[in-house]
Amino acid sequence: MSRHLRLALVQAPAESFExxxxxxxxxxxxxNRAELVVYPELHLCSRGAEAMTLEEYYDTYAEPLDGPRGAALGALARELGVWLIPGTVLERAEDGKVHNTAVVYGPDGELVAHYRKIFTWRPYEPLCVGREFVVFDLPGTARIGLSVCYDAWYPEVTRHLAWMGAELVVNLVQTSTSGRAQEIPVNTANAIVNQIWVASVNGASPTAQGRSLLVDPEGHVQVAAVGTEDTTLLAVVDLDRVAAARKHGTGGDSWPWDHFAPDDTPLELPLYGGRIDPVTWRPAVSPWTPEALRPAVPAPVPTAPCPAAGAAGEETAR
Known part of the structure; x- marks a missing residue:
């Protein structure tokens, strides 16, 4: 039995809470009723921002996650019985720093996850950065990862979320520039190379440039807004397609997560001061993945030793 998630992506302009x-x-x-409802980045924290100084903007919108806005969002999710991602909010942390933070509320009204944007859009987004990747579970259904707008441009973010077991990555966006044209193939590529679902939800005009979309684990666009208008994209997401793509191959012929054999030597990554260790190069598996689609522990793959340069040259000479 496949696992299905009824998902609503709300492409709307910035709004007041009411x-x-x-x-x-x-x-x-x-x-358009759905189990999980997703709104764009800073959806509730953008009205009038263009006319404010940074201090005025913070004073207007920044508050702790357990403040009045958080309580009202939780109450709304509980009233409607939905999983709610109301976009991102300006979070004023205990140390006084202000973050661009994605929040998730469960049908019981509780805050179940929050993610502070790591790759803020510098120099135009003067907010403090986060330093933790975040996934959360819809019990019995799915594991979901959070990213915000410019995070999508850094493949390390989506790769880590997939490695943590995310089957769907929700990318919350408020792109008002021509850069939206590049974000679409970037999100499609993130879905393909990680074999996951990716939902990129942008704001509508006049706040942002729209063109929200949902991409499946093999890179096919399932639903998309072709313009900038206020619209709701509704889709039924088959989460088992993640494990199926990894088991049978993307397009039936590519298994990126199975590239490394356990007895391969680690690949040094000088850019990161780290490495890929074949022993740990495998994503976590959602607890609700059917047994038939769970990967078997791979046996070491016999490989022929690489010939020395001299030996190859001698063979050529003969």
């Missing part, structure tokens, strides 16, 4: 709450209630009474 507009957001009323709109969400209407969506959940319509055919």
């Amino acid at each position: 507009q957001f709450a009323d709109g969400l209630r209407l969506r959940m009474k319509s055919p």
Whole structure:
């Protein structure tokens, strides 16, 4: 039996909390009702921002996650019985620093995960950076990873989330520039090379450039907004397609997570001061992946020794 997730990606312009709450209630009474509902980056923290100084912006929108806004978001998720990602918010941490933070609320109204954006859009996004990758579970259904806008440009982010077992990575976006054209193939590539679902949810006009999309583990776009208008993309995500792509191969012929044999020597990565160790080069498996699609522990793959340069030259001479 496949695992399915009814997912709504809301491409909307920035709203006040009241507009957001009323709109969400209407969506959940319509055919757009979903188990997981996702809004764009800074969806509730953008109105009027262009006319504010940085201090005014912080004073208007930055608050602790357990502040009044967080309580209201939790109450709304509980009222509607949904998993809710209301975009990102300005989080004022205990040390006074302000982060661009994705938040996730469960149907019981509890804050189940929060992720501080790592790759802020410097120099135009003067916010403090995060330093932890975050995944969360929808019990019995899926493991989901969080990334925010510019994070998608750094393949290390999505790769780590996939390695942590994410079957769907939600990329929350508020791109108002022509750069949206590049974000689409970047998100598609992240899905392909990690064999996961990727949802990239951008704001609508006039806040942002739209063109939200959902990509499957083999790189096929399942749903997409072709323009910048306010719209809701609804999709049913088959989570078992992640394990199927890894078992049978992307397009039936590529197994990127199975490249390394256990007896391969580690690959040094000077850029990171680290390495790929074949022993640990394998993503975590969601607890709800069917047994038939779980990978077997690979046996060492016999490999012929690499010939020495001199030997090869001698063979050529003969």
